[in-house]
Amino acid sequence: ILNVEQSPQSLHVQEGDSTNFTCSFPSSNFYALHWYRWETAKSPEALFVMTLNGDEKKKGRISATLNTKEGYSYLYIKGSQPEDSATYLCAFMSTGRSGGSNYKLTFGKGTLLTVNP
Amino acid sequence: GAGVSQTPSNKVTEKGKYVELRCDPISGHTALYWYRQSLGQGPEFLIYFQGTGAADDSGLPNDRFFAVRPEGSVSTLKIQRTERGDSAVYLCASSLRASGFYNEQFFGPGTRLTVL
Numbered sequence: 001i002l003n004v005e006q007s008p009q010s011l012h013v014q015e016g017d018s019t020n021f022t023c024s025f026p027s028s029n030f031y032a033l034h035w036y037r038w039e040t041a042k043s044p045e046a047l048f049v050m051t052l053n054g055d056e057k058k059k060g061r062i063s064a065t066l067n068t069k070e071g072y073s074y075l076y077i078k079g080s081q082p083e084d085s086a087t088y089l090c091a092f093m094s095t096g097r098s099g100g101s102n103y104k105l106t107f108g109k110g111t112l113l114t115v116n117p
Numbered sequence: 118g119a120g121v122s123q124t125p126s127n128k129v130t131e132k133g134k135y136v137e138l139r140c141d142p143i144s145g146h147t148a149l150y151w152y153r154q155s156l157g158q159g160p161e162f163l164i165y166f167q168g169t170g171a172a173d174d175s176g177l178p179n180d181r182f183f184a185v186r187p188e189g190s191v192s193t194l195k196i197q198r199t200e201r202g203d204s205a206v207y208l209c210a211s212s213l214r215a216s217g218f219y220n221e222q223f224f225g226p227g228t229r230l231t232v233l
Contacts, residue, residue, distance in 0.1 A: 004159070043120060044208070044224040089159060103148065103220060107159030
């Protein structure tokens with residue numbers, strides 16, 4: 001059974017604060033780590049797909065890092081805005097039996113971020 | 118272009134009833150996935166289609182759950198004799214391919230199923 005853990009479970013910050021959260025995942029059979037942002041009543045939106053150890057990716061004020069050897073990824077939000085309020089999900093994808101990727105995403109429970117104006 | 122759409126957005130039913138949930142994937146995507154998010158949990162894999170066939174249905178919780186994709190595009194998730202524990206958000210996703218570089222999964226907004 002694959003175990004993907006996210007912390008904290010929820011987070012309240014003030015507008016303008018910077019914040020970060022953690023995703024831990026199995027360090028074996030790693031293929032990719034996905035980050036999604038999920039706002040209420042909307043579709044989960046893909047933020048990053050990370051595949052290489054040491055990867056750092058950035059999209060506007062949001063960035064993410066990846067450590068596949070120790071099995072963790074950090075998501076950072078700089079200068080949080082109320083519109084950043086959402087649940088942030090990470091999902092682990094393992095290697096498939098014949099190489100390449102498995103098709104299943106194994107999700108963590110998410111971090112619920114609330115940014116107060 | 119159009120993303121993944123799911124209907125209905127909300128479904129309230131009574132225990133013991135039959136429900137169908139529909140998913141329209143992105144045009145041209147050959148792979149389609151169903152996930153379920155129960156309260157307090159992350160989304161959990163249910164079933165995956167490559168084309169018309171169910172390539173992996175290992176996540177379906179029991180034989181009350183069934184899914185079809187007869188023409189390799191739209192999929193329907195069917196739940197018989199619904200139970201209160203089936204209440205969840207049912208998410209559908211599609212990807213260009215099932216593995217490799219093109220397996221990024223694009224999600225629909227989900228159907229919130231409530232069983233009274």
